[in-house]
Amino acid sequence: MSDPEMHDQSTSATAQGDAMHTDTKSFIVQGLSGLRNAVFPIVAVYFATRSTGSYAIILAICAGVAIIGIGGFKAYLHWRKFTYQVNPEDIRVESGILSRSARSVPLERIQDVSLEQSLVPRLFGLVAVKFETGSGGGDDIALLYLSEAEGERLRELVRDHKDGASNAGEGDAGGTAGGDASAQLAPSEDQSTVLFAMDNRRLFTFGLFEFSLAVFAVLAGLAQYAEWFVDFEIWDVDLWRGLAEEQQGWLGGLSQVGQIVGTLLGLIALFVVGSATGLARTYMRDWDFKLEKTPRGFRRRRGLLTKTDVVMPAHRVQAIKIGTGLLRNRFGWRSLNFVSLAQDSGSANHTVAPFAQDAELAPVIQAAGFRPPDETLDWHRASKLYRTDSIILGGAFFVIAAIPVALFAPAGMVFIPIALAAIMAFANYYAWRFHRHAIDHTQIFASRGLFAPRTQIASRIKLHSVGLSQGPIAQRRGYATVCLGLAGGTFLIPGVPIERARQLRQQVIESIASTDFSQINH
Amino acid sequence: MEEKQKNIAARPSDGLDAADDGALTKLHINYKKALRVQATIIALPFVIAALIVEEAEILPKGLVVIPIALLALAAIIRLPGRRHFARGFAMSTDRLRVVRGILFHSDTIVPFGRVQHIDVDQGPLERFYGIATLTLHTAGTQNSSVNLPGLEHALAMDMREEIRSHIKRESI
Numbered sequence: 001m002s003d004p005e006m007h008d009q010s011t012s013a014t015a016q017g018d019a020m021h022t023d024t025k026s027f028i029v030q031g032l033s034g035l036r037n038a039v040f041p042i043v044a045v046y047f048a049t050r051s052t053g054s055y056a057i058i059l060a061i062c063a064g065v066a067i068i069g070i071g072g073f074k075a076y077l078h079w080r081k082f083t084y085q086v087n088p089e090d091i092r093v094e095s096g097i098l099s100r101s102a103r104s105v106p107l108e109r110i111q112d113v114s115l116e117q118s119l120v121p122r123l124f125g126l127v128a129v130k131f132e133t134g135s136g137g138g139d140d141i142a143l144l145y146l147s148e149a150e151g152e153r154l155r156e157l158v159r160d161h162k163d164g165a166s167n168a169g170e171g172d173a174g175g176t177a178g179g180d181a182s183a184q185l186a187p188s189e190d191q192s193t194v195l196f197a198m199d200n201r202r203l204f205t206f207g208l209f210e211f212s213l214a215v216f217a218v219l220a221g222l223a224q225y226a227e228w229f230v231d232f233e234i235w236d237v238d239l240w241r242g243l244a245e246e247q248q249g250w251l252g253g254l255s256q257v258g259q260i261v262g263t264l265l266g267l268i269a270l271f272v273v274g275s276a277t278g279l280a281r282t283y284m285r286d287w288d289f290k291l292e293k294t295p296r297g298f299r300r301r302r303g304l305l306t307k308t309d310v311v312m313p314a315h316r317v318q319a320i321k322i323g324t325g326l327l328r329n330r331f332g333w334r335s336l337n338f339v340s341l342a343q344d345s346g347s348a349n350h351t352v353a354p355f356a357q358d359a360e361l362a363p364v365i366q367a368a369g370f371r372p373p374d375e376t377l378d379w380h381r382a383s384k385l386y387r388t389d390s391i392i393l394g395g396a397f398f399v400i401a402a403i404p405v406a407l408f409a410p411a412g413m414v415f416i417p418i419a420l421a422a423i424m425a426f427a428n429y430y431a432w433r434f435h436r437h438a439i440d441h442t443q444i445f446a447s448r449g450l451f452a453p454r455t456q457i458a459s460r461i462k463l464h465s466v467g468l469s470q471g472p473i474a475q476r477r478g479y480a481t482v483c484l485g486l487a488g489g490t491f492l493i494p495g496v497p498i499e500r501a502r503q504l505r506q507q508v509i510e511s512i513a514s515t516d517f518s519q520i521n522h
Numbered sequence: 523m524e525e526k527q528k529n530i531a532a533r534p535s536d537g538l539d540a541a542d543d544g545a546l547t548k549l550h551i552n553y554k555k556a557l558r559v560q561a562t563i564i565a566l567p568f569v570i571a572a573l574i575v576e577e578a579e580i581l582p583k584g585l586v587v588i589p590i591a592l593l594a595l596a597a598i599i600r601l602p603g604r605r606h607f608a609r610g611f612a613m614s615t616d617r618l619r620v621v622r623g624i625l626f627h628s629d630t631i632v633p634f635g636r637v638q639h640i641d642v643d644q645g646p647l648e649r650f651y652g653i654a655t656l657t658l659h660t661a662g663t664q665n666s667s668v669n670l671p672g673l674e675h676a677l678a679m680d681m682r683e684e685i686r687s688h689i690k691r692e693s694i
Contacts, residue, residue, distance in 0.1 A: 464662030467630035475627055483628075485636070485662025492664070505631065513616045513633040516689075 019083040019094070025124045026145030027079045032120055034071035038064050084143055086157060091131060093141050105131060105141055111316060111340070113155040115148075118306040127151040131158070155311070159296050192294040195364050196353045198286060206286065206355040207279030209328045213270070215277045291352050293367050298338075300352060312350060316340045317368045318487050319458035321349060322361065326451045336361050338368065339458075339489040349489070370457055373445050377438040383479040386495030387432040395425035437493050439507060444484070446493045458484060458491055460511035468501050484508065546610030546621055552651035553609075553672025557602035559647055565594035611670055613681065616688065618658065620670050632668050634688040636660045642678045654678040658685070 046060040077097050085092040090106045112132040121127065126145040146154070198206070287304035297313035319339040328334075334356060337349035353364055358372075365372045398421035406414040431450040438445040439460075447455040465485035474480055480501045484491040496504065572590040575581065604624055612619040617633045641657040648654055648671075655671040656678045673681070 464636040464660040465630055465632045465665040465668065467628055467665055469623075469626065469628040471627075472625045483630075483664050485632075485660055485665045487661045488663060490664050509617065509631050509633060513635060516635040 019085045021083055022079065022143055023126055023145050023147050023150070025147075026121070026126055027075060029121050029124060029126060029145055030075040030079070031068070031072045034068055034075060037071065038067040041067055084141075086154065091141060091154075093143075103141065107158055107161040110158050112310060112312055113158050114308065114310045115151045115155065116306065116308050117303075121145050122305075122307070129154055159311075192292040192299065194290060195293050195298075195367055196289075196291040196356060196360060198289040198355065202355065203282060203286060203289070204279065206333075207282035208275055209325065209333065209355070210278035210282045211271075211274045212277045212281065213274050215273060286354060289354070291364065298350075298352065298368070300350070310350065312338065312340055314368055317370075318462050319456060319489060319491065320365060320368060320370055321489075322373075322455040322457075324452050324454070328355075329452050332357050334358060334361060336364060339486065365457075370459065371440070371443060373438070373447065373455055373457065377440060377445060379436045379438045379445075380496075380500060382432060382435045382495035383477070383497040384432075385477040386474075386479050387429065389473055389477060390428045390432075390495070391425045394428040395421040397421075398424060435495065437496070437504075439504060442511075444491075444504075444508060446491070456491055458486055460508055461515045462487070463491075463508060463512055466505045466508050466512070468498075468505060470498075544612060546612050546619075549606060549609050549611075549672035550653050550674045550677075551606075552653050552674075554602050554606040556647050556651045556653060556672070557605055558598055561597045561602060565597055569594050606672070609672065613684075618668075618670070618681075618685070620668055630665055630668055632658050632660060632665070634685050636662070637685060637689055640682050640685055642675075642682050644675065656681055 042060045042064040045063045046056055049056040049059050078095070081097050081100075082095045083093070085094075090104045091110075092102065092104045094100065094102045110131050112130075114130045114132065116128045116130065117126070118128075124145075125148055127148050129143040129146055129151045131141040131143075143154075284304050284306075286302050289302040290300070292299045292301075293314075294311070297311055297316070299309070299311045301307070301309045317338045317340055321337040321339060322334050323337070324334045334353075335351065336353040336356065337351050339349055353361055356364075362372045398417045402414055402417035402421070405417055427450060431448070434450055434453055435448045437447070442460055443457055444460055444463075445455065445457050447453055463484050463486060467483040467485070468480040469483055470480045478498050479495050480498050482493040482496050482501050482504055484493075493504075568590055569587075572587045576583075576587045608624045608627070609622045611621065616635065617631055619629070619631045621627075621629045638659045638661055640659070641655075643655045643657065644653075645655075652675055653672055654675040655669055656673055657670070658668045660666060660668070
């Protein structure tokens with residue numbers, strides 16, 4: 001960090017309450033992203049006017065300059081008209097060129113302050129600072145690009161405000177005016193303990209399990225764009241037939257062993273590409289993954305090119321979710337998510353341990369004030385009638401599908417849907433054993449899933465309502481779905497016998513009614 | 523956490539709270555009338571369309587108009603009564619229970635301590651019949667707003683005041 005910037009930083013810090021612009025360099029970053037937008041039209045213009053000869057390149061450049069110019073001017077106006085103001089009680093943002101809008105977010109309402117650095121801003125030492133209020137998306141403030149120090153300062157400011165609110169005796173809440181953000185951060189880092197981190201080896205294993213063939217979909221999409229520009233008709237049957245015939249001739253020339261080897265090589269290539277995609281995606285997202293417990297809550301840092309740094313107070317965790325995958329479950333790998341009011345890049349769940357063993361999850365779960373599920377709990381299964389009904393319903397779909405198949409398809413084909421129906425029915429029968437729930441003094445547990453069991457744990461007093469819902473079948477068969485009103489997520493327990501469901505509701509309602517909302521979130 | 527635990531234990535655990543499993547308060551009788559008018563308004567275009575099809579004489583006589591008319595009559599005469607009968611509510615000192623639905627039955631309890639804000643709405647039809655809809659909003663994603671239609675307007679206002687005063691008392 002250069003000296004003039006630090007100076008700039010400290011002056012802005014003392015002048016609290018003044019309207020401030022975002023960092024000047026953010027204008028350059030916005031312009032650069034405008035450049036990225038301009039590439040495609042330039043190429044399009046070039047190819048569209050290619051036939052007119054040497055003018056094509058000039059036209060393309062003109063179009064590019066125009067787009068960058070207009071975009072840059074717009075970015076400049078936006079930057080000029082966008083001001084933010086940090087007051088002792090709230091943060092205000094004014095923006096808009098023609099229509100002006102002003103927003104004020106009280107500091108108490110801010111759930112999270114997240115700092116995000118994608119590649120280009122990172123080169124300029126800038127961060128995107130986002131204030132999340134937990135108002136169900138959309139309503140938060142994003143300050144697109146402040147200097148790193150300013151970002152840290154704002155975060156400390158919000159944190160200190162919260163601290164000041166909780167321990168009213170502490171008169172040092174205004175200490176941020178000193179302006180040295182790194183010095184502020186140091187003590188809190190001393191007290192933090194690492195709860196979960198992923199080293200390179202773990203990341204590699206995780207990447208292998210994230211096997212994905214999405215790259216082929218992307219390639220297919222690109223091929224369609226390519227078709228636009230070059231005279232290569234991807235859907236031209238003759239072209240492909242020609243190619244295939246060439247290949248067939250070549251393949252046919254090989255011995256049978258050769259053909260098998262060829263197929264194997266193809267499969268290996270597919271596996272390598274899929275694994276590489278998974279690895280690349282995992283490394284990008286979860287590089288240097290670190291979850292810490294700090295006095296101010298959980299702090300998660302991750303990312304290779306886009307670094308994110310999220311802090312969420314422990315008491316804001318509404319519920320936790322433990323998930324797994326079909327294959328990774330065999331090796332005991334689980335993922336852990338926190339359900340909270342604040343958003344984490346579009347999803348309401350915060351991934352706090354994407355790939356861990358049970359023994360590693362337990363301390364994280366305990367740190368959030370929850371108790372990991374175990375066999376000593378009083379587990380209850382779903383109603384047996386629910387099992388019967390789900391077997392029938394699961395199978396019925398394929399049995400109905402078998403009717404047209406029996407009528408119109410070749411003779412043997414009918415066994416396929418029948419077999420599927422049998423598989424579905426058996427899967428439902430077997431899955432029932434894993435479909436269970438439990439309740440203890442402070443929490444409610446629900447778990448389901450045959451191959452990839454998912455478990456959800458909610459704190460009883462943090463729920464907002466309890467409902468029982470019954471469809472036409474459930475009413476006659478005497479079971480119900482327990483719907484728990486959870487902030488930031490859904491929590492449904494289907495197929496609970498009606499007597500047990502009433503009992504559950506009674507217990508949960510007693511917990512909820514004993515504590516007011518204002519006491520659980522502050 | 524321990525503190526809250528004691529709090530729960532200190533409460534008398536009256537297993538059969540009237541608001542949770544006991545008798546429900548029926549909605550105002552005008553709600554049935556309002557539902558009937560609503561059903562008539564919805565059914566009318568279908569009946570008219572059926573009559574037009576009948577006039578065009580494309581299909582055999584009565585094939586369209588008779589089933590449509592029967593359905594419309596069922597929706598106007600029979601259904602409002604059943605819907606009215608299936609709905610109900612129970613309010614106790616600290617919670618509201620709302621029950622609804624014939625085919626898809628639901629039975630929800632909202633503790634007042636979790637209510638974020640309260641609406642009392644009246645549509646034109648509801649105004650004519652002097653009834654109102656009370657809506658409780660919670661912070662939960664599930665049941666984020668619980669509707670209770672068919673209350674006498676004055677009762678809805680009273681309920682709102684009572685719930686509001688309860689929220690205020692608990693927050694202090």
